[in-house]
Amino acid sequence: MRTPSLETSKLTGLLVLQGHSGLQLQDAGRFGAAAAGLTQGGAIDLTSARLANALVGNHNTVTGACPAVLEITLGAVAFRAEQPVLLALTGAAMPLLLNSQPVSRYRTLLLQPGDLLEIGYSRAGARAYLAVAGGFAAPAICGSVATVLREKVGGPDGQGQVINAGTLLSCGAWLHADPQISLPYHQHYRHHSIRALPMITGAQIEDLDPQVTQLLTQRLFRITARSDRMGMQLGGEPLPVKAQQLYSEGICLGAIQLPPNGLPIVMLNDHQTIGGYPKTGALTRGGCELLGQMMSGNFVRFYWLELQAAVQLERQRLGVLQQQLDLVAQQWLQAGFRGETDV
Amino acid sequence: MHLQLLSAEIPVRLRIHSEQALLLDLTALAPQGPGPKLMQVMHSLRTHLPLLLGDALLELVPSYTSVLIIFDVLKTDHGEIWQKIISAQTQLFRPASHTNANKIIELPCYYSIKSGPDLATVAALHQMTISELIKLHSQQSYQVYAIGFAPGFAYLGFTDPRINTPRLANPRATVAAGSVAIADRQTAVYPAASPGGWHLLGNCPTPLFDLHADPMLPFAVGDTVRFVPIELPEYLKLGGQL
Numbered sequence: 026m027r028t029p030s031l032e033t034s035k036l037t038g039l040l041v042l043q044g045h046s047g048l049q050l051q052d053a054g055r056f057g058a059a060a061a062g063l064t065q066g067g068a069i070d071l072t073s074a075r076l077a078n079a080l081v082g083n084h085n086t087v088t089g090a091c092p093a094v095l096e097i098t099l100g101a102v103a104f105r106a107e108q109p110v111l112l113a114l115t116g117a118a119m120p121l122l123l124n125s126q127p128v129s130r131y132r133t134l135l136l137q138p139g140d141l142l143e144i145g146y147s148r149a150g151a152r153a154y155l156a157v158a159g160g161f162a163a164p165a166i167c168g169s170v171a172t173v174l175r176e177k178v179g180g181p182d183g184q185g186q187v188i189n190a191g192t193l194l195s196c197g198a199w200l201h202a203d204p205q206i207s208l209p210y211h212q213h214y215r216h217h218s219i220r221a222l223p224m225i226t227g228a229q230i231e232d233l234d235p236q237v238t239q240l241l242t243q244r245l246f247r248i249t250a251r252s253d254r255m256g257m258q259l260g261g262e263p264l265p266v267k268a269q270q271l272y273s274e275g276i277c278l279g280a281i282q283l284p285p286n287g288l289p290i291v292m293l294n295d296h297q298t299i300g301g302y303p304k305t306g307a308l309t310r311g312g313c314e315l316l317g318q319m320m321s322g323n324f325v326r327f328y329w330l331e332l333q334a335a336v337q338l339e340r341q342r343l344g345v346l347q348q349q350l351d352l353v354a355q356q357w358l359q360a361g362f363r364g365e366t367d368v
Numbered sequence: 369m370h371l372q373l374l375s376a377e378i379p380v381r382l383r384i385h386s387e388q389a390l391l392l393d394l395t396a397l398a399p400q401g402p403g404p405k406l407m408q409v410m411h412s413l414r415t416h417l418p419l420l421l422g423d424a425l426l427e428l429v430p431s432y433t434s435v436l437i438i439f440d441v442l443k444t445d446h447g448e449i450w451q452k453i454i455s456a457q458t459q460l461f462r463p464a465s466h467t468n469a470n471k472i473i474e475l476p477c478y479y480s481i482k483s484g485p486d487l488a489t490v491a492a493l494h495q496m497t498i499s500e501l502i503k504l505h506s507q508q509s510y511q512v513y514a515i516g517f518a519p520g521f522a523y524l525g526f527t528d529p530r531i532n533t534p535r536l537a538n539p540r541a542t543v544a545a546g547s548v549a550i551a552d553r554q555t556a557v558y559p560a561a562s563p564g565g566w567h568l569l570g571n572c573p574t575p576l577f578d579l580h581a582d583p584m585l586p587f588a589v590g591d592t593v594r595f596v597p598i599e600l601p602e603y604l605k606l607g608g609q610l
Contacts, residue, residue: 275429275436
């Protein structure tokens with residue numbers, strides 16, 4: 026038997042060969058700490074993150090906790106397996122090479138030690154999710170490993186450091202054959218470069234000029250390059266917003282802020298916890314996931330939805346996800362596993 | 369139903385913020401603006417709402433004149449939460465002051481040019497001596513009105529009108545952790561080193577914010593904070609750095 030060199034025998038997990046600030050460990054987010062000023066964080070497209078986990082057999086439900094995954098923004102990352110790893114990639118359409126051969130997304134891939142996984146720039150969609158069987162190990166801060174760079178919280182070291190080349194991600198090992206679990210093509214995430222997204226009226230809408238809120242649903246807005254995990258900054262013809270004095274108040278995911286420049290900002294997962302700009306209401310959680318997948322230069326339009334209809338839509342969306350999780354769990358049973366991987 | 373009034377006696381409004389969020393707007397409870405009385409109500413809400421809403425509650429964000437409630441859409445909805453608040457309104461919004469005495473937190477502060485580089489500038493701006501400025505800043509009781517901007521950053525108000533100070537024209541790239549600062553009508557302690565645009569008067573040597581502690585902060589929105597001037601030996605003994 027060949028004795029492994031000292032260096033390789035120490036390495037276990039997934040070694041990052043190429044990373045950047047858009048490669049982050051995320052989960053369902055951090056809750057219960059907003060009153061201390063910590064944002065919620067978490068996977069922007071949580072549905073895709075949950076599907077990635079389901080594919081590799083990690084325990085997952087439609088709401089609540091979600092095992093840690095890698096959120097890959099725009100692509101351009103590479104990994105080398107230092108142990109056998111079972112993984113799956115979902116979300117944005119990023120080209121994927123395993124040892125130089127193109128492989129598919131939305132299916133399990135088994136990497137042996139030394140295998141190389143390269144992910145190229147996204148063709149469509151902004152964020153992909155990579156899950157491994159057994160999950161990634163990271164210290165939980167307030168119950169979550171979600172990375173928030175500006176707060177220096179979360180991620181592999183707990184201190185919100187960027188995952189760069191050389192970072193070794195500690196994760197579950199897979200010592201069986203590839204169970205070949207996949208999600209049918211028609212259920213993959215579909216990117217659209219233009220979308221109409223529903224929003225719920227609320228917040229300061231009564232105090233705003235009705236003309237402003239009317240224009241908000243009539244115009245197309247462009248996703249600008251200034252958008253990030255804090256919020257999507259929209260471009261277009263500015264809305265005629267009047268400056269308004271407002272005591273800072275709590276901000277929720279999806280809130281549509283109208284700053285004095287008249288260009289809406291939709292708050293995403295890393296939004297500040299409080300703010301003083303007037304808001305017209307918010308996108309639903311599902312709407313935020315779709316918006317967060319849009320790329321700079323894409324277009325969005327908003328339309329009003331009654332609260333009850335929005336709640337209904339949200340429950341429907343979770344129902345569809347439940348069916349997908351069930352479908353994948355069924356495949357795991359057929360593959361001879363009890364549906365959850367043991368770590 | 370994005371805007372509803374609780375009752376004529378308790379003029380609290382409910383504002384829909386998203387399918388999983390609603391805001392209690394307390395503005396009408398304090399027509400003169402937020403103050404110690406409103407912060408007593410805030411203290412009561414912060415204590416009672418988690419018990420009232422149970423595990424359907426995901427997040428509670430109190431700030432100045434409002435409380436944002438974020439909840440699990442599969443466990444409850446706006447209507448149910450509003451009904452619960454209506455049933456418990458007397459307890460929630462009319463706290464007996466003796467049973468809800470707000471915590472008073474005393475923070476040591478070393479006022480000096482070394483720990484507070486803007487001390488002389490601010491004193492000169494208000495045409496007073498440095499010791500007068502220190503006296504006016506430290507004899508005031510402050511309410512914690514909001515926590516945000518950065519983890520653990522608390523907006524404390526309001527300063528004595530005689531020392532209200534505009535923000536720096538050119539914000540600093542780095543402000544030392546523990547810096548005690550003022551801007552407009554408010555004061556604050558920078559919990560960690562960060563960029564900052566407030567005028568710096570001193571430094572609080574006791575660490576205020578710890579992610580791994582429970583609670584992470586010694587105070588919450590609704591509490592009362594006072595600054596206690598300390599001399600250099602005590603500052604250094606408490607771990608203060610220059």
